[in-house]
Amino acid sequence: MTQLIQTLTGIVGTHNVLQGTDLSEYELDWRQRVRGKALCVVRPGSTAEVAAVVKACAAAGAAIVPQGGNTGLVAGSIPDASGTQVLMSLRRLNAVRQLDPENLTLTVEAGCVLQTVQEVADAAGFLFPLSLGAEGSCTIGGNLATNAGGTQVVRYGNARDLCLGLEVVTPQGEVWSGLNGLRKDNTGYDLRDLFVGSEGTLGIITAATLKLYPKPVAHLTAWAAVASLEDANRLLGLAHRQLGASLTGFEVMNQFALSLVDKHYPHLRVPMWHDHAWCVLLDVSDHESEAHARGLFERLLESAFEAGIVADAIVAESLKQVHDLWHVRESITLAQVEEGHNVKHDISVAVSRIPAFVCQADAALAAALPGVRFVNFGHLGDGNLHYNIQAPADCDAKAWVQAHETQISAIVYEAVSAFGGSISAEHGVGELKRHLLPQYKSAVALKLMQAIKTAIDPLNTLNPGRVLDARH
Amino acid sequence: MTQLIQTLTGIVGTHNVLQGTDLSEYELDWRQRVRGKALCVVRPGSTAEVAAVVKACAAAGAAIVPQGGNTGLVAGSIPDASGTQVLMSLRRLNAVRQLDPENLTLTVEAGCVLQTVQEVADAAGFLFPLSLGAEGSCTIGGNLATNAGGTQVVRYGNARDLCLGLEVVTPQGEVWSGLNGLRKDNTGYDLRDLFVGSEGTLGIITAATLKLYPKPVAHLTAWAAVASLEDANRLLGLAHRQLGASLTGFEVMNQFALSLVDKHYPHLRVPMWHDHAWCVLLDVSDHESEAHARGLFERLLESAFEAGIVADAIVAESLKQVHDLWHVRESITLAQVEEGHNVKHDISVAVSRIPAFVCQADAALAAALPGVRFVNFGHLGDGNLHYNIQAPADCDAKAWVQAHETQISAIVYEAVSAFGGSISAEHGVGELKRHLLPQYKSAVALKLMQAIKTAIDPLNTLNPGRVLDARH
Numbered sequence: 001m002t003q004l005i006q007t008l009t010g011i012v013g014t015h016n017v018l019q020g021t022d023l024s025e026y027e028l029d030w031r032q033r034v035r036g037k038a039l040c041v042v043r044p045g046s047t048a049e050v051a052a053v054v055k056a057c058a059a060a061g062a063a064i065v066p067q068g069g070n071t072g073l074v075a076g077s078i079p080d081a082s083g084t085q086v087l088m089s090l091r092r093l094n095a096v097r098q099l100d101p102e103n104l105t106l107t108v109e110a111g112c113v114l115q116t117v118q119e120v121a122d123a124a125g126f127l128f129p130l131s132l133g134a135e136g137s138c139t140i141g142g143n144l145a146t147n148a149g150g151t152q153v154v155r156y157g158n159a160r161d162l163c164l165g166l167e168v169v170t171p172q173g174e175v176w177s178g179l180n181g182l183r184k185d186n187t188g189y190d191l192r193d194l195f196v197g198s199e200g201t202l203g204i205i206t207a208a209t210l211k212l213y214p215k216p217v218a219h220l221t222a223w224a225a226v227a228s229l230e231d232a233n234r235l236l237g238l239a240h241r242q243l244g245a246s247l248t249g250f251e252v253m254n255q256f257a258l259s260l261v262d263k264h265y266p267h268l269r270v271p272m273w274h275d276h277a278w279c280v281l282l283d284v285s286d287h288e289s290e291a292h293a294r295g296l297f298e299r300l301l302e303s304a305f306e307a308g309i310v311a312d313a314i315v316a317e318s319l320k321q322v323h324d325l326w327h328v329r330e331s332i333t334l335a336q337v338e339e340g341h342n343v344k345h346d347i348s349v350a351v352s353r354i355p356a357f358v359c360q361a362d363a364a365l366a367a368a369l370p371g372v373r374f375v376n377f378g379h380l381g382d383g384n385l386h387y388n389i390q391a392p393a394d395c396d397a398k399a400w401v402q403a404h405e406t407q408i409s410a411i412v413y414e415a416v417s418a419f420g421g422s423i424s425a426e427h428g429v430g431e432l433k434r435h436l437l438p439q440y441k442s443a444v445a446l447k448l449m450q451a452i453k454t455a456i457d458p459l460n461t462l463n464p465g466r467v468l469d470a471r472h
Numbered sequence: 473m474t475q476l477i478q479t480l481t482g483i484v485g486t487h488n489v490l491q492g493t494d495l496s497e498y499e500l501d502w503r504q505r506v507r508g509k510a511l512c513v514v515r516p517g518s519t520a521e522v523a524a525v526v527k528a529c530a531a532a533g534a535a536i537v538p539q540g541g542n543t544g545l546v547a548g549s550i551p552d553a554s555g556t557q558v559l560m561s562l563r564r565l566n567a568v569r570q571l572d573p574e575n576l577t578l579t580v581e582a583g584c585v586l587q588t589v590q591e592v593a594d595a596a597g598f599l600f601p602l603s604l605g606a607e608g609s610c611t612i613g614g615n616l617a618t619n620a621g622g623t624q625v626v627r628y629g630n631a632r633d634l635c636l637g638l639e640v641v642t643p644q645g646e647v648w649s650g651l652n653g654l655r656k657d658n659t660g661y662d663l664r665d666l667f668v669g670s671e672g673t674l675g676i677i678t679a680a681t682l683k684l685y686p687k688p689v690a691h692l693t694a695w696a697a698v699a700s701l702e703d704a705n706r707l708l709g710l711a712h713r714q715l716g717a718s719l720t721g722f723e724v725m726n727q728f729a730l731s732l733v734d735k736h737y738p739h740l741r742v743p744m745w746h747d748h749a750w751c752v753l754l755d756v757s758d759h760e761s762e763a764h765a766r767g768l769f770e771r772l773l774e775s776a777f778e779a780g781i782v783a784d785a786i787v788a789e790s791l792k793q794v795h796d797l798w799h800v801r802e803s804i805t806l807a808q809v810e811e812g813h814n815v816k817h818d819i820s821v822a823v824s825r826i827p828a829f830v831c832q833a834d835a836a837l838a839a840a841l842p843g844v845r846f847v848n849f850g851h852l853g854d855g856n857l858h859y860n861i862q863a864p865a866d867c868d869a870k871a872w873v874q875a876h877e878t879q880i881s882a883i884v885y886e887a888v889s890a891f892g893g894s895i896s897a898e899h900g901v902g903e904l905k906r907h908l909l910p911q912y913k914s915a916v917a918l919k920l921m922q923a924i925k926t927a928i929d930p931l932n933t934l935n936p937g938r939v940l941d942a943r944h
Contacts (some may be wrong), residue, residue, distance in 0.1 A: 102824035245717030352574035455927030
């Protein structure tokens with residue numbers, strides 16, 4: 001292993017091979033639940049260096065764990081505890097390679113921070129629509145490796161849908177380059193989408209050509225109270241019909257989730273939560289004018305009132321109010337932390353099945369664990385809920401969560417499974433959910449995945465034991 | 473082989489195993505350029521029958537060639553001449569399984585004709601936006617197996633982008649079902665997109681869950697004359713910025729292509745072709761009203777006139793005129809046939825590189841073959857041109873094409889390659905372009921594709937020799 005470190009130092013330079021110091025920044029996961037121990041951290045500065053590092057590790061039989069901003073929620077980029085895995089940080093690989101306005105594309109390296117990508121697009125008059133909580137520190141390579149979701153998926157799709165091409169270093173250290181910005185190419189298998197979402201187990205993404213959109217001239221937000229998830233779905237259907245592609249966000253929040261924001265951040269002035277079971281946040285992006293966007297919302301909400309779907313609603317009066325409304329939505333996660341320990345889930349079912357799923361999961365949990373509290377919110381437009389469970393009000397939350405976490409998740413995932421859903425809608429599998437796949441994913445799918453992994457990475461050196469079991 | 477036919481008859485019934493009669497409908501390709509000879513045609517009526525047929529063929533070592541509507545343009549679903557391959561027609565597998573309006577999804581079997589899918593969606597108030605010339609006879613299974621494109625890709629993407637999930641029979645005869653209509657699912661590798669576009673070489677698509685869109689309330693078309701492809705690109709950029717997602721079509725046609733329509737179909741009244749090098753057809757879909765759509769076009773064309781981008785333009789006055797304008801565009805292919813033999817290409821480069829590509833390819837061809845005539849049209853919004861070459865006016869076109877076809881395509885593909893483009897933008901590889909891939913596709917990509925094929929179909933019984941070489 002000393003020999004390998006010497007070789008790596010020869011490739012990337014002494015300053016870019018880290019060992020013997022505090023490597024928590026790389027070895028401890030974002031939620032501080034998993035700590036690993038790397039042989040070393042290697043920080044290549046070019047695609048050629050990535051390829052050379054991969055070749056050297058393959059020759060030495062050393063496993064590589066690729067990492068971007070280390071903001072993942074499933075411990076997919078943390079080395080194991082063995083001290084033998086090489087952690088490859090892609091953060092130095094952060095050049096903006098090319099902006100092509102006529103092709104509506106932006107080619108960037110994997111280590112670019114998502115917010116930087118958004119800003120580069122914005123400065124040129126375009127929108128890169130991927131948007132999520134960690135955007136200030138997550139990297140685009142990690143976003144693509146995990147097929148990140150976020151708040152605008154209802155209009156623009158997941159990270160996968162925002163990528164036209166990739167540059168990837170294979171487990172053999174070869175470089176596949178697909179950065180030509182083609183919108184149509186039917187000359188063989190879709191390698192791009194195979195690497196996207198494979199969590200670094202099939203190849204290392206070093207650069208990507210991303211889709212840009214013309215920047216809307218106006219952005220407006222509305223907040224509406226509804227009596228039930230059924231009504232929230234009716235409002236969604238109406239919004240799709242009347243707004244078409246102008247509908248760029250549709251988030252739902254239950255009363256208890258909003259009550260926590262009100263309790264812990266009273267200055268945020270949460271609208272309407274007190275008298276309504278659910279609130280919905282809607283976003284419109286408009287290519288004409290703010291007045292036009294406002295007209296669209298007024299027409300929609302009028303129809304919704306008439307149809308008895310919406311009990312109360314406001315449209316933001318200013319850009320400040322747009323930010324304030326979104327700030328309430330984004331404060332739910334922190335308010336949960338303030339309230340105490342809880343159990344999180346990131347699940348999806350078909351949009352149409354959301355109400356029945358929630359009804360069934362709520363009932364099963366309430367029966368098994370009287371007093372549980374439901375913090376339920378998320379991207380209803382995509383059928384994706386963060387269905388989280390807060391400990392009963394009057395107990396030692398930490399002990400309660402430790403005692404019941406496994407049972408709670410099993411109940412939730414059984415309900416998800418009964419409704420044909422996914423136990424990881426947008427966060428991936430990584431280390432933390434790998435053991436659940438055999439139970440909740442089709443055996444045929446797992447067999448196909450394993451065959452692909454073995455074919456592309458026969459030595460199992462790329463992020464072994466993530467997504468699939470390490471079998472060697 | 474007699475034994476295999478008996479087994480197949482036992483699975484699907486005597487009437488659904490065809491042999492000893494005229495099988496041209498299945499054995500001769502759409503463009504009548506390739507004729508094969510099948511051992512038999514087998515027509516399963518359910519997914520279970522497909523699986524049983526695949527198992528029986530695998531046990532007998534017989535290859536299977538899956539076929540939908542037999543409208544492909546690269547002979548990807550025609551058996552070879554050996555008389556040993558089983559042609560599996562999916563046309564009987566044509567049930568509409570489920571329409572889920574709240575989830576905006578439609579689940580159909582592979583043999584459903586595309587137009588039927590469009591009509592089912594339309595009758596329920598939705599749009600299924602895949603639209604292409606063969607829609608009256610091609611099947612959705614074939615559309616997905618070849619990742620079909622068409623005329624609305626600029627807004628809705630290729631067939632791949634319109635599919636949320638698949639049901640697939642693997643080469644081992646197992647069924648993978650992914651029809652749950654999830655918009656987010658990050659529990660492993662993207663098998664869906666691996667099967668989409670794999671042309672029946674990795675599995676047989678038996679059903680799909682498709683994305684629906686709310687049906688626009690108005691659809692309007694404009695026709696504009698521009699002096700150059702550079703100006704066409706400027707108009708495209710302006711249209712993206714002003715129309716956003718309301719822009720649902722952007723087609724370009726050169727003067728010679730339109731002159732052929734005018735010559736052979738004078739009753740069609742081709743607008744503006746006589747005085748302008750290029751014409752553009754723009755489509756707007758609107759969720760408000762026809763008046764609003766008209767306003768959008770008027771604003772766009774006013775800006776374009778002011779910027780000196782557009783020389784002349786009309787907006788359709790009626791739905792009839794919308795159809796008439798599209799009919800001109802769609803008549804180019806037939807007008808080419810009337811004019812005589814020609815050489816077709818289906819290429820793509822980045823939108824921004826289209827003008828330079830055409831300039832270079834035109835010059836290379838004119839230098840090599842004086843008198844060649846360029847029929848150049850296609851989906852400029854996607855960087856996809858049907859860059860076709862008509863024989864010189866005064867020669868025996870058939871003999872000329874026979875003598876020069878290979879040389880012409882080589883010149884075109886060299887230019888495509890120089891601009892980082894694709895030699896098959898939307899038609900696939902099949903039999904006819906397979907031999908070109910080693911020259912025009914990255915060796916790393918081909919190696920990855922071959923590894924995947926071998927891993928998933930180790931006996932090479934599914935559509936062998938298509939996309940990739942048959943290696944045994």
